[in-house]
Amino acid sequence: MSILRIDHVHIYVKNIAEAEAWYKDVLGFIRGESLHFWFTQGGPLVLKNNEAALSLFEKKYRSPGHTVAFSIKPSYFSELMKLLSLRLIPFTVSDHQISMSVYFKDIDGNKIEMTSYEYLEAKENIQSYSATLC
Known part of the structure; x- marks a missing residue:
């Protein structure tokens, strides 16, 4: 498996607006405008x-905790799911309509x-x- 990079980290907050202001003021983060439509949905x-x-x-929408998200090539999904299955590691697949995730x-x-x-290729690979399994 060749991981391309850490894609993003999930941060669970009490108030989105306050957290956005804090991350902007303290660490220089700004809105990712290309994905802002997702937030509005x-x-x-x-x-x-x-x-x-x-x-x-x-927090009211998600359980507390953090998630590290790694970006991978869409062709790696079947390899990943096979590996997880062989090692008896439960997994779920999510279709986010703009991305696919496992x-x-x-431990x-x-x-x-x-x-x-790379939504369409990833979805096809997962479906394949x-x-x-059937």
Whole structure:
């Protein structure tokens, strides 16, 4: 598996507006405008500072904790799901309509997300793997 980079980190906050202001004032993060539509549709507020990205979620909508999201090539999804299955690691697949993600936990229960914004290719790869299970 070749991970491209850490894609983003989930941060659970009490108040999105206050958290956005804090991350801007203290660390220089600004809104990721290309994904702002997602926030208006109920998704996270994505903040960026160069290549670093945070996804802010209000606690009332998500359980507390953090998730590290790694960006992968869409072709790696079937390899990842096969590996997780062989090692008996439960996982879930989420279709975010703009990206595809596979979620699972590490040995200590930390949440991991593997994601790709190459949506159509990723979705096809996931569906191909799922079809082999039937």
